[in-house]
Structures are given as C-alpha cells and as structure tokens.
Amino acid sequence: MEFLLVLTALAAGLLVVLRLRSGVSPGNLEILLAGACSMLWLAGFTAMRPRPDPLAGKIPAALAPAEDLQERFVGSASCRSCHPGEHASWRGSYHSSMTQPATPATVLGDFTVGELSDRGRITRFWQKDDTFWVETADPLWDFLSRNPKARSRIPDQPPRLTAQVVMLTGSHHLQTYWIRRPAGEDTWWRPDDGAYQQLPWVWLVEEGRWIPTQDSFVTPATHKVLPGLQWNTSCNQCHSVGTRPHLANDRFDTRTADLGIACEACHGPGAAHVAANRSPLRRYLQHLDGEAADPTIVNPARLPKDRSTMVCGQCHSFHKELDMTRWREEGVLYRAGDDIAETKGVFTYTTEPTHPRLLEHLKVEHDALAGRFWKDGTIRVAGREYTGLLESACHTEGEMTCLSCHAMHDYVSASDQLNDRDDDASCVRCHPAIAAQGTAHHHHPADSSGASCVNCHMPHTTWGLFTAMHSHRIDSPSATVSASTGRPNACNQCHVDQTLGWAADRLADWYDHPVPDLDADQRTLSATVLWLVRGDAAQRVLAAWTLGWPTAHEASGTGWQAPLLARALVDPYAVIRKTAAASLRTLPGFDDFEFDFVPFPQQQLGKLREAEERWRVGRDAWLDRRDTRVLLDEDGEQLADLLDELGRQRDDTPVRIIE
Amino acid sequence: MSDPSTTDKPAVDLVARHLRIGWWGLLVFLSLGLVLEALHGLKVGAYLDADQETRRLMWRLAHAHGTLLSLVHLALAATVAQRPGVGGALASRCLTASLVLMPAGFLLGGAWTHGGDPGLGISLVPPGGLLLLVAVGGVARGVTGRGN
Numbered sequence: 001m002e003f004l005l006v007l008t009a010l011a012a013g014l015l016v017v018l019r020l021r022s023g024v025s026p027g028n029l030e031i032l033l034a035g036a037c038s039m040l041w042l043a044g045f046t047a048m049r050p051r052p053d054p055l056a057g058k059i060p061a062a063l064a065p066a067e068d069l070q071e072r073f074v075g076s077a078s079c080r081s082c083h084p085g086e087h088a089s090w091r092g093s094y095h096s097s098m099t100q101p102a103t104p105a106t107v108l109g110d111f112t113v114g115e116l117s118d119r120g121r122i123t124r125f126w127q128k129d130d131t132f133w134v135e136t137a138d139p140l141w142d143f144l145s146r147n148p149k150a151r152s153r154i155p156d157q158p159p160r161l162t163a164q165v166v167m168l169t170g171s172h173h174l175q176t177y178w179i180r181r182p183a184g185e186d187t188w189w190r191p192d193d194g195a196y197q198q199l200p201w202v203w204l205v206e207e208g209r210w211i212p213t214q215d216s217f218v219t220p221a222t223h224k225v226l227p228g229l230q231w232n233t234s235c236n237q238c239h240s241v242g243t244r245p246h247l248a249n250d251r252f253d254t255r256t257a258d259l260g261i262a263c264e265a266c267h268g269p270g271a272a273h274v275a276a277n278r279s280p281l282r283r284y285l286q287h288l289d290g291e292a293a294d295p296t297i298v299n300p301a302r303l304p305k306d307r308s309t310m311v312c313g314q315c316h317s318f319h320k321e322l323d324m325t326r327w328r329e330e331g332v333l334y335r336a337g338d339d340i341a342e343t344k345g346v347f348t349y350t351t352e353p354t355h356p357r358l359l360e361h362l363k364v365e366h367d368a369l370a371g372r373f374w375k376d377g378t379i380r381v382a383g384r385e386y387t388g389l390l391e392s393a394c395h396t397e398g399e400m401t402c403l404s405c406h407a408m409h410d411y412v413s414a415s416d417q418l419n420d421r422d423d424d425a426s427c428v429r430c431h432p433a434i435a436a437q438g439t440a441h442h443h444h445p446a447d448s449s450g451a452s453c454v455n456c457h458m459p460h461t462t463w464g465l466f467t468a469m470h471s472h473r474i475d476s477p478s479a480t481v482s483a484s485t486g487r488p489n490a491c492n493q494c495h496v497d498q499t500l501g502w503a504a505d506r507l508a509d510w511y512d513h514p515v516p517d518l519d520a521d522q523r524t525l526s527a528t529v530l531w532l533v534r535g536d537a538a539q540r541v542l543a544a545w546t547l548g549w550p551t552a553h554e555a556s557g558t559g560w561q562a563p564l565l566a567r568a569l570v571d572p573y574a575v576i577r578k579t580a581a582a583s584l585r586t587l588p589g590f591d592d593f594e595f596d597f598v599p600f601p602q603q604q605l606g607k608l609r610e611a612e613e614r615w616r617v618g619r620d621a622w623l624d625r626r627d628t629r630v631l632l633d634e635d636g637e638q639l640a641d642l643l644d645e646l647g648r649q650r651d652d653t654p655v656r657i658i659e
Numbered sequence: 660m661s662d663p664s665t666t667d668k669p670a671v672d673l674v675a676r677h678l679r680i681g682w683w684g685l686l687v688f689l690s691l692g693l694v695l696e697a698l699h700g701l702k703v704g705a706y707l708d709a710d711q712e713t714r715r716l717m718w719r720l721a722h723a724h725g726t727l728l729s730l731v732h733l734a735l736a737a738t739v740a741q742r743p744g745v746g747g748a749l750a751s752r753c754l755t756a757s758l759v760l761m762p763a764g765f766l767l768g769g770a771w772t773h774g775g776d777p778g779l780g781i782s783l784v785p786p787g788g789l790l791l792l793v794a795v796g797g798v799a800r801g802v803t804g805r806g807n
Contacts, residue, residue, distance in 0.1 A: 082775035085710020092709075280776075287773040 059259055060101050060166050062180070062194075065242070066255045072269040073242045073257030079270065082277065087263075089409040093417060095261035097171035099239040104130050106168060108175050109203035109210065116201060118212040118598075119225050121158075123201055132165040132177075139197035140181060142227035167196060167231065167259070169239055173465045174216060175203045178231050194252030198228030211598055215574040218463060218537055218657035221600065237332050238315035241265045244331040266300055266311050266408065268336040273297040298337040300408075305401050310340040312402040313386030318372055318379065319346045320357050348390055349377035371656040374461065375485035378473045380538055382464020382659045388472030398430060400474075427453040443510050449551040450494060459490035460549070461542060464659035466578060468545040479504035480516040482527065486539055492527035493546045497556040497630050500527040521646075526629045532564055533646040537655035541576045544568050548583025557624035558587050563638050564631065566611035567647070570601040573655075577604065584611065589618040670743035673751055674736045681732030684758055688725030691762075695722055717769025717777050725762035728791070732758065735798060742802065750797035753790040760787025 059065070065073065076096075080087040090096050100106040111127040123136040141158035144150040163179035170176055177199040183192040201210045214226040229235060232254045236243040241264045242257030257264065264270050273296040277283050286294055293302050300311040313319075314334050321327040322345055333343040340346060345357040349369060353359055362368055372381045379387040385402070394400040405426040407419035420426065428435040435441075435453075444450025456477055460468035477490040479500055491503035501523040507513035521530060532543035546552050547561045561583070568580030578597035584590045593614070595607050615622075623636045631639045695718060698706040706715060735754060739746045760783045767780020 080775075084712040084775055085708070086774070088709030088712075283773070283776055284779070287776060288779075 059256060062166075063243075063254060063256045063259075065257050066244075069242055069244065069255055069257045070271075072271050073264050074270045074274050075258045076260075076262040076264070078274055079263045082283075086409045089411070090263065093408070093411070093414050094172055095265075095408070098261050099167060099169050099235070099259040100171070101259070102132050102165045102168050102177065106171075107132055107165070107177075108171070108205055109177065110208070111165075113210060116210055118200065119223055121200065121225055123199070133162065134165065134177075134179060134199060135160060135162045136200065137225075138181070139179070139200060139228050140193075140195065142200075142225055143197065143230060146227050165199065169231075169235055170202075170205075172205055174205060176213060177201075177203075193250060194232070194254060196231035196254075198231070200225060200228055215598055216466075217659070218541055218573060218575045218655060220537075220654040220656070221572040221574065233328075237321075242269065242331065245328050247328040261315070264336075265314075266298075266336050268298040270297060298335075300336065301403055303337060305395075305399055307337055307339070308401045308403060309386060309389060309395065310338070311336045313340055313346060313389075314344070316383055316402075317346045317386035317390075318348075318368075318381070318384050319344045320361050321345075322357055346387070346390070348387060349373040349375075349379075367654070367656055371658070374487040374538075376481050376487055378461065378471055378475075378487055380462050380471075380487075381657050382462050382469050384462075384659075385472035388462075388474075392472070392474040394430070394474045400426075400430070404429075424453040427457070443506075449554060455494065455551065456490045459488065459493050460546065461488055461493075463538065463541055463657050466575065466582075468542050468549075476511070477503070477507060478513065479507055479518075480514060483516040483518055483522065486531075486535065488527070488531060488539065488542055488546075493542075493549070494552050494555045496528040496543075496546055496552045497526050497560070497625055497627065499523055499525060499629060500530075503527065524629065525631070525646075529564060529630055530646070532568060533643065534649040534651065536651040536653050537573050537576065538657060539651075540568065540571060541573065541579055541657075544571075544576055544579040544583055548579075548586040550586070553586070559619070559622035559624035560627075560630045560632055562587050562590060562615040562619075562622075563612055564643075566608055566615065567643065569595060569608050569611060570604045572601055572652075574598060577601070588622045589614060667743040670739050673746060674740045677732045677736035677739070677751065677754075680755060680758065681729045681736060684725060684729030684732060688722055688729055688762065691718075691722045691725060695719065711772075713772040713775055713777055714769040717765045717772070717781070721762040721765035721769065724765060725758070728754075728758045728761065731791075731795075735794075738798060738802070745801035746798045747801070750794040750801075753797070754794035757787045757791035757794065760784065760790065763787075 065075075076087065076090070097106070109125075109132075111125045111132045113125050115122055115124050117123075121137050123134055126133050137158035138161045141154055144154050161181060163182055165177045166180050167178040168175050169178070178196040179199060180194075180196055181192055198213060200213050202213045202216050203210055204216075212225075213228055214222075219226070232245045232247070232252045236245070236254070236256065239261065240256045240259050241262045244255050246253040246255065257269075267273075273294065276296045277286075277294075286292065293299060298311075300308045303311070314332075314336075319340075321332065322343055323333070326333065334340055345355055347353075347355065347358050347369075350358075353362060353369070358368075372379060372384070374380050377391060379385075379391075389395040389400070389402070392400070403419070405419060406417050408417065411417040411419060412421050424435075431453075438446060439451070442451045442456065449455055454470055457474050458470040458472065459477070461471045462469040479489060479491075481487055482489045482492070482500055482503075489500075489503060491506065492498060492500060495503070499522060501518050504513070504515045504518065508515050528543045528546055531539035532547065533540075535543065544565065547565055565580045565584045565587075569577055569584075571577050571580065574597055577595075581593065581595035581597055584595075585593055590611070593611065595604075619636055623632075626632050626634050626636050628639065631643050633639060695706075705711060706718070732754060735746055735751070764780050764783030764787055765777075767783065768777030770780065771778030
C-alpha cells in the first residue's frame with residue numbers, strides 16, 4: 001500500500017510539472033493539487049491504522065502469539081504512544097530485558113570463546129553472522145534422565161547436537177541461554193518437540209566469563225551435570241507475559257504475548273484498553289477527571305492493599321499453579337487484579353504441610369521448604385519478597401504494599417527500583433514516633449548505618465544472584481531466633497567480630513528481649529565466624545558475604561577476616577568459594593587476589609595457601625583485632641586447632657537455594 | 660510589477676500588515692527555536708526526559724509552524740505587492756488567526772500533557788489549520804481566477 005501511494009504521488013508530481021511546462025489550464029491544476037492532497041491524507045490515514053503485528057521482530061517467530069492471545073494482549077509496543085514516560089522507565093528497568101530474543105544487541109556472552117569443558121562435557125560456541133550457535137550434549141537428555149518413565153527410552157550417554165541459541169534470560173547479573181533442538185528425522189528422541197532447553201553454561205556479565213549453570217546457585221557440589229530448565233514449563237511463567245505452553249502428546253506449541261516482564265504482566269491484558277482509548281473524546285474525558293480509574297485496565301497503585309501486593313506476588317513468591325493440567329494448556333491463569341489464591345498456591349513455611357498442591361510439589365522437590373526457608377519461616381531465596389511480606393506485620397496489619405518502597409516507573413535506580421533515595425523514608429512515613437526517638441531507639445550514632453531502619457529490620461538474610469539481599473520479612477533483630485533457627489541477626493551481620501551472646505545482652509538491655517540459652521562457643525566466639533566455619537551452606541554464604549560488606553567493615557575493621565575467608569576458598573559449594581574470594585578482595589592487601597571459583601575444592605588448595613601466606617606476610621600492618629572471638633591470639637596468630645575443630649563440626653546438610 | 664502605493668490603498672495596507680506580522684513572527688518563533696536549543700544545551704529534564712516526549716514534539720511543532728506561517732505571511736505580502744487584488748480581507752484575517760492559533764495550540768498542548776496526549780490547548784490547532792486552509796485557498800483561488 002505504502003509503495004503504491006508513493007508511486008501515485010510521484011506520478012501526480014511529474015504530471016503537474018509536465019502540464020505546467022506545456023501550459024496547464026487553471027482548472028486542471030486545481031484538480032491535480034486536490035488529488036495530491038487526497039493522496040497525502042490517504043497516506044496519513046494508512047500510516048495511523050493499527051499495525052497487524054506490533055510484536056513482529058521482538059518475539060522469535062515460533063513463539064509469536066496465536067490469534068486468541070492477540071485478542072487479549074497487545075504487547076508493550078502498543079503502550080508507548082499513550083504512555084511514553086512509563087514505557088521508557090519500564091525499558092530502563094531490568095524487568096523489560098528479562099527475556100529477549102538472541103541478537104547481537106542482546107547477547108552479552110562471548111560466543112567466540114571456542115570450546116569449554118565442565119564435568120567431562122564439552123560445549124563448543126560460535127557466532128555465524130548475527131546468529132549464535134552451540135554444539136553440546138543434548139540438554140534434553142539430562143532433563144529426561146530425571147524422569148523414571150523416560151529413562152528406559154534414552155541412550156546411556158547424552159547424544160550431541162548442534163543448535164541455535166534463540167532466546168536469553170537476564171541482562172545485568174548473568175545471562176542464561178535457550179536453544180531450540182533442531183528439526184530432523186534422525187535425532188534420538190524426537191526431531192523437535194518445541195521445547196526450549198537451557199544451555200549448561202551461563203555468562204557472568206560483570207566478570208565477563210562463562211561458568212557452568214549449576215555453579216551459579218547455592219547447590220551441593222556434584223560431579224554430575226545437573227539437568228537444566230525447560231523454558232516452556234518453567235521460566236516463562238514469570239519472565240514473559242501471557243505465555244501458553246500448550247503441551248499435548250509430548251509436544252509443545254508454546255506461544256507468548258510478550259517477552260520479558262512487560263506492561264501487561266502488571267496491568268493485565270490491554271486489548272480492551274487500547275480499543276476503548278482510540279477515541280480521543282474518551283481519553284480527554286479521562287484526563288479531565290484525573291481521579292477516575294480507567295475500568296479497562298488495572299493500575300496496581302489503585303488496587304486494595306492485598307490485591308496490589310498480589311500483582312508483584314504472582315512472581316515474587318514461592319508459589320505453584322493450582323491447576324497444572326489447565327496451566328500446561330493455557331499457561332498462567334492469574335491476571336493483575338485477581339485474587340491470587342484462586343489460581344496459585346502461595347506457600348509460607350510450615351513443618352506440617354497440608355496444602356494439596358504443596359504436598360504434590362514436595363514429592364518432586366523434597367527440600368522445597370528446607371532450601372527456601374530459614375527454620376523460623378523466613379524466606380531466604382531472593383525474588384520471593386511477597387512471601388516475606390506475608391509474614392510481616394507492616395503488611396498484614398498495616399497498609400504496607402510493595403509500592404510503599406518501590407516504584408515500577410518513578411524509581412531512583414534500576415537496580416532496586418526504590419521510590420526514594422532515602423531507604424528509611426517509607427518506614428518513617430508510618431512510624432514517625434519511633435523515628436523521632438532517634439538514638440534512644442536505635443542506640444547507634446545518628447546517620448550511621450546502625451541507625452538505618454532497613455539494616456536492623458530487614459537484615460541481609462536472603463540470597464540470590466551471588467549476593468545477600470535485604471529480607472522482606474520485616475521484623476526486629478532477635479538473638480533467640482538466631483540461636484534457635486540459625487538465621488543471622490542484624491546485630492551480628494554488622495558487628496561481625498562480636499558474639500551472639502554480646503548481641504543477646506544488648507537486645508536485653510535495650511529492648512528487654514529475653515536472653516536465650518547459648519552454648520559456650522556462642523558466648524565466646526564471633527557469631528559470624530561460627531556461621532562461616534560450622535554453619536550450613538546458607539549461613540556460610542551469608543557469613544562470607546558479610547565479611548566483605550563495607551558496612552560491617554566500618555563496625556568491625558578489615559584486618560582479621562582474611563585467614564577465615566581463605567579457608568572458605570575450599571568450601572564444597574562453588575558460590576561460597578566465589579563469595580569468599582569477592583570478600584577477600586575487599587580487604588587490605590588482597591584487592592588483586594586472583595581466584596577461579598569453578599574448580600573443585602581439591603584444586604583450590606594452592607590458592608588457600610597463597611591467601612594464608614599473603615596474610616601472614618602483611619598481617620602486622622593490617623591487624624585491627626587480636627582476639628580469640630575471631631580465632632586470633634594476642635600475637636595475631638590464628639587459632640588453627642580451634643578452627644580445625646569447628647570446621648569438623650560443619651553442618652553439611654545439603655542446601656539448595658535456587659532463585 | 661505594479662506599485663501598490665499608487666494604485667491600491669487597501670493592498671498597500673495589506674502588504675504592510677503582513678510584512679509586519681511576518682517579520683515579527685519570525686523574530687518570535689525563531690527565538691522560540693533558540694529557547695528550545697537552550698533547553699537541549701542545558702539538558703533541562705522538563706523538556707528532555709523520556710516522559711516529556713509529548714512536550715518535545717508539541718513545542719517543536721509550535722516552533723516549526725510559527726516560523727513557517729510567518730514565512731507564509733511574507734509570501735502573502737509579496738504576492739499582494741505583485742498582484743494587488745489577490746488576498747482579500749478574509750484571507751488576511753484567516754492567515755493571521757492561524758498564526759496565533761496553531762503555534763499557541765502546540766505550545767499550550769505541550770505545556771500540560773497527559774502521557775502521550777497533549778493538553779487541551781491542542782484543541783486550538785484544528786481551527787487554526789482550517790483557517791490556514793481557507794486563507795491559502797482564497798489566495799490560490801485569487802491567483803488562479805486572474806488567469807495568471
């Protein structure tokens with residue numbers, strides 16, 4: 001149409017010129033000009049008509065929405081013309097780039113790396129023009145090997161395949177890649193069952209390197225390759241919009257409305273809204289009545305407290321779809337504004353699970369609760385903040401919602417999307433009297449990190465993406481909880497050189513907390529050191545992180561942690577080794593310490609000795625604690641025997657924290 | 660070329676009026692262009708932030724329409740100077756009104772915006788556009804009617 005219009009306009013223009021040169025009559029000239037004007041109007045009208053496929057190019061063709069999805073979802077591109085600011089802020093957030101097609105603009109991983117090997121498996125990477133390829137062990141084999149029914153039908157060893165990378169997840173911490181198994185009749189399983197399988201390597205963005213996917217989570221060490229995920233049945237639930245897996249007869253016909261966490265994830269399907277607001281009259285009546293909600297779309301900020309929080313909770317929680325049969329066909333049934341309980345089971349911690357859906361899930365994932373929660377019921381996996389809020393009086397008894405602190409559009413920084421530069425502003429809005437007490441309440445110097453509401457009431461006891469994050473179960477520091485459940489408390493996360501007994505005594509003095517029964521070690525040795533040396537993997541990784549936390553350095557110095565972190569370089573968990581090395585580099589004399597956390601602990605002994613030797617040489621200049629609490633004698637010598645003894649007490653209960 | 664000063668008093672007034680309007684209009688709307696450039700230079704968020712896309716478009720349109728309409732006034736003055744009978748009072752008034760309505764509509768429409776929609780000031784633009792069409796049509800017809 002466009003081409004035809006251009007040709008017609010060109011012909012009309014040439015005709016005008018020719019007629020003028022040969023002496024045109026006035027009447028004919030008017031007709032020609034009127035014709036040209038009509039062409040312009042027609043062109044304008046045609047250009048303004050809605051495009052039939054606003055998602056073209058953004059979604060891999062095989063995933064493009066079917067007609068029934070298009071009737072309800074319009075895709076984020078359609079929102080831009082009316083909401084340019086909101087669209088721009090969404091594009092600036094990491095929600096928008098959570099899932100993207102693999103293109104040179106989106107792929108951060110180095111596909112010129114050649115060949116990588118892990119646990120006996122080799123993967124070859126290459127780039128061909130604007131496409132990305134791998135030759136690897138078929139990830140479907142690992143996936144099926146978990147399934148007892150399929151095990152007898154698969155080869156003993158994974159067949160190899162060559163596949164194109166079609167999608168990726170993640171954009172600023174790490175990227176994981178999805179391949180579509182190739183079509184063909186001679187493959188071992190089925191030529192192409194429509195599944196998108198996860199590549200066994202992820203790209204660490206900041207470090208600029210590949211690591212095995214299974215080493216990116218807190219998960220027990222194993223020499224086996226763990227199965228990756230299948231996008232159709234896992235990540236699409238939260239990392240895309242309106243995705244319909246459509247699994248039938250072991251084949252997928254998966255279609256999606258939008259990739260990434262896009263507009264309609266939080267505002268609901270937008271087709272009716274877009275159709276209604278094509279009328280300028282309707283739009284201006286809405287503008288003039290600024291207070292009125294548009295009934296054709298959901299605005300989480302206008303929803304009641306519970307429903308508003310559920311919009312975020314649809315993903316930021318430990319949840320499972322209630323009707324798995326329907327989900328396999330239709331995808332996620334929850335829509336923004338709904339009561340989440342109608343379609344999802346959102347689970348909090350329990351020692352006696354009774355929810356049928358939870359019981360069903362525990363058959364598949366036995367440690368689903370043990371891995372995700374501290375024993376006091378606090379969620380410890382990052383990205384499950386709604387689960388934390390469900391345990392917080394600020395939400396259950398107060399009016400707090402996610403939007404009390406966070407903003408999806410008017411945020412300060414994309415990293416946490418807080419709505420205020422002052423972390424404590426949201427707390428103070430509801431608790432002005434406590435804020436007014438100042439030092440009488442927090443017992444720390446004003447403006448110090450100890451005076452911060454979030455540092456005490458939202459301690460860093462959540463883990464994900466190689467870092468500790470604020471717990472979203474908002475509560476008060478408790479030595480009793482730490483003693484009985486092992487969940488670190490805020491006091492000992494800053495005062496990393498102090499004992500749990502010291503924290504218990506302070507909390508008793510200041511807030512009349514009961515003093516728990518503590519063993520001799522808890523009274524005499526640093527709580528964080530104990531968590532690092534003899535804790536379980538969750539405690540160890542958090543302790544390794546806090547020993548490198550600048551705020552803890554302010555309170556506890558930087559000269560004594562190195563030999564303890566050096567020991568953690570040989571921890572069985574790869575993520576703990578990585579965290580220990582990162583914390584080590586924050587200490588004096590270690591900023592250039594090189595360490596590759598991926599090799600198994602037996603291969604790291606040389607680095608352990610190198611770190612210990614470096615500390616021995618420089619410690620006289622660095623030491624700011626000579627204290628048995630941190631396992632040093634008064635000469636600064638490490639209490640190696642005690643350290644070894646505590647190490648033998650290490651809690652090796654398998655822990656999986658998979659965000 | 661005829662001399663309107665000796666042959667047609669109304670035409671002389673018309674030429675003088677549109678010369679005044681055209682040149683003063685150019686001064687105003689080219690100045691607006693400088694202001695917009697300054698907003699760019701000073702990185703003023705109220706004009707350049709991503710959520711100010713509508714405002715940027717509206718004010719650019721105000722600048723462009725004001726400048727071009729001022730040139731149309733000068734073109735009318737030149738036309739009347741050459742063809743004193745062309746461009747009667749109606750065309751003159753319509754063109755003058757459009758120079759007020761269209762840039763003002765875009766300016767006001769950009770001053771208060773509603774997301775992707777300009778403010779109510781934008782409602783001045785369609786009548787301004789219609790008046791411009793009437794004016795241009797009248798002049799075009801005048802030129803055509805004389806058979807020149």
